[in-house]
Amino acid sequence: MSSASSLLAAIVDSSDDAIISKDLNGIVTSWNKAAERIFGYTAGEMIGKPITVLFPPDRQNEEPAILDRLRRGERVDHFETVRVRRNGETVNVSLTISPVKDEQGRIVGASKIARDISEKKTWEAALVASSQEAERHSRIKDEFLATLSHELRTPLQSILSWIQLLKDDPQPSDISEGVAVIERSALAQSRIVEDLLDMNRILSGKVRLEVQAVSLAAVIEQALATVKLAAEAKGVRLESVLDPLPLSINGDPARLQQIFWNLLSNAIKFTPRDGKVQITLQRVNSHVEIIVCDTGIGISHEFLPFVFDRFRQADATTTRKHGGLGLGLAIVKHLAELHGGSVKVRSQGPGKGAAFTVLLPMPIVQTGEVAETRRHPSGGASSFEPLDRPNISGISILLVDDEIDSRTVLAHLLTRAGAKVFMAGSAPSALEALQREMPDVLISDVGMPGMDGVELIRAVRRLSASHGGRIPAIALTAYSRKEDRIKAISAGFQAHIAKPADIVEILTMVSSLGRKQPAGPDGGG
DSSP, X not given: OOHHHHHHHHHHHHOSXXXXXXXXXXXEEEEOHHHHHHHOOOHHHHTTSBGGGGSOGGGTTHHHHHHHHHHTTOOEEEEEEEEEOXXXXXXXXXXXXXXXXXXXXXXXXXXXXXEEOHXXXXXXXXXXXXXXXXXXXXXXXXXXHHHHHHHHHHHHHHHXXXXXXXXXXXXXXXXXXXXXXXXXXXXXXXXXXXXXXXXXXXXXXXXXXXXXXXXXXXXXXXXXXHHHHHHHHHTOEEEEEXXXXXXXXXXXXXXXXXXXXXXXXXXXXXXXXXXXXXXXXXXXXXXXXXXXXXXXXXXXXXXXXXXXXXXXXXXOSTTOSSOXXXXXXXXXXXXXXXXXXXXXXXXXXXXXXXXXXXXXXXXXXXXXXXXXXXXXXOOOOOOOOOOOOOOOTTOEEEEEOSOHHHHHHHHXXXXXXXXXXXXXXXXXXXXXXXXXXXXXXXXXXXXXXXXXXXXXXXXXXXXXXXXXXXXXXXXXXXXXXXXXXXXXXXXXXXEEXXXXXXXXXXXXXXXXXXXXXXXXXXXXX
């Protein structure tokens, strides 16, 4: 062998890349040390064998295509594919294949350089997964903030509107109704604030337990009494099956009641009228088992793994049918774990109900610090001043909102200001009302179940002018982000007012839009 040939052979064998030669039938004619290291075959095992020994079953069609290109004198550059090692493992490779010519210039074979790119592929996959996870967290955060805004602003709208109504010109029949609405709305806000504070304590590790001997049956009975009225109002049957033997553990009675109240409230919320919610208490070996099951809407198999994630909801859209922040079950999980227990969920799927099981240990729970006093938020003194209100006498309004309290109080205020008000509790009902009436202004909520306000206004704008297609429209909504306003106006609303809105702002907008004559060509058809 000449010195030049020896030098070339040494270079080939010292390369980190597999350098392989083959003829035009795909038979291996040379095989360097790197090829042995990457693919696991020795030169003696591969020379004289078809290169397709390295091909996985689903890649066998690659070799004929490569050989065809080589016969045409074409080069294959940085072709990324998968090959199989001697031990059966797959390896990601990048191939560069060049045609080899004899002294007469005829193509007689090919030289192949194969580079192991497994680390590169792993890094790329990790980068994609990281990017997707960051995007998912960002989306969840945005959905949570939008939901939080909606959940806080909706009851606040009812509170402020009723206070203004009662201060302005209260009628005897309004007082009891207004006080009831204000109380419900304030309690709803209080629960939201408590959930947020609890989640903040959980994230900062500051949740404290006041541990004492607790009768679980007594705690469950208290939780049942708390949710009884909500169940009756919705027409949901509550049942309890409690072990008659005294079952006590060491724990914080307030936090344990919070666990059961959250699970019972959650079950009632997602169970339709005439459904059933049952809570069972029994001892299982060294644990106490509490099961809350319902005949409600169930949980999809896709969402089951995320049920206890904070800020996660199966439906976070503006068309969702059930309110809430998606914090309750995350709080339940953490409180159960603080007591040395656990919680799990099972569901056969949508429409088949769900069952939450809490396991609490019978042995003593280690005593924590003295329980932190739980304070309920209280509002400061009212500072509303009488304001000059625009005259909207004679203007007819179609008011659309799925929340009956918000709808009723706003209708009161608009009627007192001289307007004629028609009400609809859903977008489809509003479209039906437009076939019967021809109001001057449409005021619609955005977040409504089934068909939201954006879909409603798009449907309205597709109507002819004679059927209300050009009616001036106001979006009155708790979804108040910049993108929410842009979406509403782009869909066809003339104005976007965020809840809680001052009644003077609403009346001003109604007066401005209701007394204008629409201009331009007939829209829709």
